[in-house]
Amino acid sequence: AEITWRLQSVAGAGTTEYKNLVERFAKEVNQRTGGRVEVKTFPAGMLMSSATVVDAVSKGTLDVGHTYLVYFSGKEPALKAVNEWPAEVNALQGYNWFYEGGGSELMRKIVARHNMHFLGVSPLLGEQIWSKKPIRGVADLKGLKVRAAGLAADGFAKLGASVVALPGEEVYTALQRGVVDAVEFTTMPVNYGLGLQEVAKFISVPSYSGGGTSDWIVSQAAWNKVPAELKPKIEEALKVASMDYNTSAVAEEKELMVKLEKSGVTLVKWPDSEMRKMENARLAVMKDKYAAESKDYAEKLDSQLKFLGKLGYRVN
């Protein structure tokens, strides 16, 4: 191949996301560029920890990162909660905002400051609260010991929860032994793969963080070396892989819910009124905390909320 890229993903080896999204992307790129671009993919943690992937792309160590840009928000506050939305109107809102709602222009400008090209995004399944006792609404979050990170952590804290920061590998034991009562960790398939359903018999649905995205970034140097006629083909490859992955991910999540209920896990359905309270708490964090720290963030949030409005969501 003319160009060989190294890519590390945030998806673990053996996950549907890695196979149907990441490896699929590599295959599509290879086919669509007639073999001129080859992408060597590595699962989460193979070359470096997930938290340092964005650093590595900005330094050119990795050519491509499939990651969450929020990992870079310690350096660039505009990227706080970049993958998350206050509310889900539809599962593809983040994806559509990026490609059609002005998201790519806004985000590429920010990311370009750090020597990276923001190639695109993929839809991401939402997260739920997995708990040892039923959490039926925001009132139950008061005083709850919950493991969380990012916007979820700030949102839960705003609702009165005691947020504990725990590394991923301690989540299972911490739940099992009651170090925490509940966790926000990651998507349903990944949580299921870790066996969290064995120690958390209640899952609050629907997801409070649906409609988000994972991010694809390319080091600026690597992107500049791609011949102009191949760039649209690579972008195309990502869209195709993303859409196909989304179909399989949604199906996988539905199947898992049935499987979980059969195995004795209770899906605790939150009424719309409670979901609204959660959304408001998250939105307040975004407006009062994140937007106050970064003009770019404020601009991005404004654009996202306008986009949600167009989809029929009434922003409080």
Added chain:
Amino acid sequence: MGVQLLTVVLFGSLFALIFLGVPLAFALGSVAVVVGFFEWGPMALHLLAGHVKSATFNYTLVSIPFFMFMAGILNKAGVANDLYHAIHVLFGPLRGGLAVGTVLACTIIAAMSGVSAVGVMAMGSLALPAMLARGYEKHMSMGTILAGGALGQLIPPSVLGIVYSGLANLSVGQVFLSGLMPGLLLASLFITYVLLKCWINPAAGPAMPAEERARITGRERIASLLGIVPMALLVLAVLGAMFTGIAGPTEAAAVGAVGSMVIGFARRSLRWGDIADAARETLKSTSMVIWIAVASLVFVSVYAGIGGDKLVRSLLIGMDLPAWVVMTIMMVILFLLGMVMDPIGIIFLTTPIFLPIVVALGFDPLWYGGMLIINLEMSYLTPPFGYNLFYLNSVAPKGISMKDIYKSTPPFIALQGLGLVICAFAPQVVTWLPKYVLGQ
């Protein structure tokens, strides 16, 4: 250069530097840096900074200094003296009893310490002179201490278990529990060996003479048993904190470290100066281990980045060998690495490459973790580089040479190997307890 050739260059120069006496951390790091520069590009060297950053923010690694500090305090305060005394009184009358008691003491110490040094250094300074004075065969005496001490990394808590669980994304609790039954299995193998050997050859471990036995009063027996209480409390505090959910593994290590200071002060055997000494020793061991971990991670990143992980996978899986043959090959590789490398470094180095293969072959990562740690038990004893050999050498009485220590290891390495084979044929030894307790 092809990946095959690069593999030879990478590992060839690594071992050349190791045998030249270059510290492990810098041998690993410099080889990775040079190969990364030429085969990946100058920007690959940012990996070094990235892995330093990751190590800094890896919460589970914090348990390492805590466990090491606890080890230092326990040794300085002589907390194991009472334990040893009790075992001496209880098991002395038995043929080979002191060696059996040494293994039992190591087993109890292992249940509160996450490293191997406590057992080796405590028993090396207490039990070894006592056994030698009674005419115990010296190689058998030293072997029980070396192998018994290594149980500290198999019986929970265990630093190796913490490191593996972090890399394999398994729960630390499960990994810990997976080591308990294999640990007890190894302990019983060592005891069986000692008893058989002394039964065949009574001179190897003569029983306590009758007149000495007669001199031990009932009161002394009870007093010696009471001496175990602080140790038992410490075991309860560390394991109890963890398994009742009061504390995570890193926190449990802190509980153990603070608890051992409390016991040391209560016994009036710990001075403030000891704490400063233990702190400095802990710094050295921790810094060494973390710099090895960083370098191992850079090494494995570079190797995977130039296609090494795919090469290993295609060699091990692509040839359509039966799964157990592949597992055997991996175990042999681990054993060989264990001769020249630090066990924590080995876990960092091999897990990212081996674990996907383990999963692809349909093995349980929890079972593999158990096998990995049992295998690395041997690395504490195999020359030229074996921590327990160095520890014992540092506390052994005059007249014991490094050569004597080396010569004491083969039967015990064989017993550890036997334990590994048993767990290969009966994987339940590893996996039953965690699955039962944690309800899978």
Added chain:
Amino acid sequence: MRQLCDAIDRLNDWVGSLAALLILPSLLITMIEVVARYAFNSPTVWVNESVQILFGFYFLLGGGYTLLHGGHVRVDLLLLGLKPRARRRADVIGLVVTIFYFAVLLWFTGDQAIDAIASRERAESPWAPYIFPVLTAAPVAAALMLLQAVALIVRAYVDPTHAIKPDNDVVG
């Protein structure tokens, strides 16, 4: 030359002795978290991260001290059979390799630290503490180790009679 070497030794001894004491506050605040969470059911948001940051300073700044006191473990079996002169040559080769590694480490952790300082880098967490100071400790540590390795090589090659004895009390 000898004075310079001694000064480097003293510097690392001093930095190491200070860094070593960081274990005590780390233990203390970890215990605070256990008590806060278990006894008062109110976990703190700052404990884990502050212990982590202390741990970073701890192992980083301890590197030079560890090198000074021969704590970086190695396989010296083959060296034991060598004559003192040959042994010293092997030591020098080892130190040259080590110095090369530290130089690379200094360069790249330095680059990382410059970025961290420029952006006032924080942790990506609810508490969001500044982490640029601990990231800056990395090149400082690399420099301390580099200096120490130079001091050791000077001793081994130029001034072999002035060697310090490595000790054997490393725990692992």
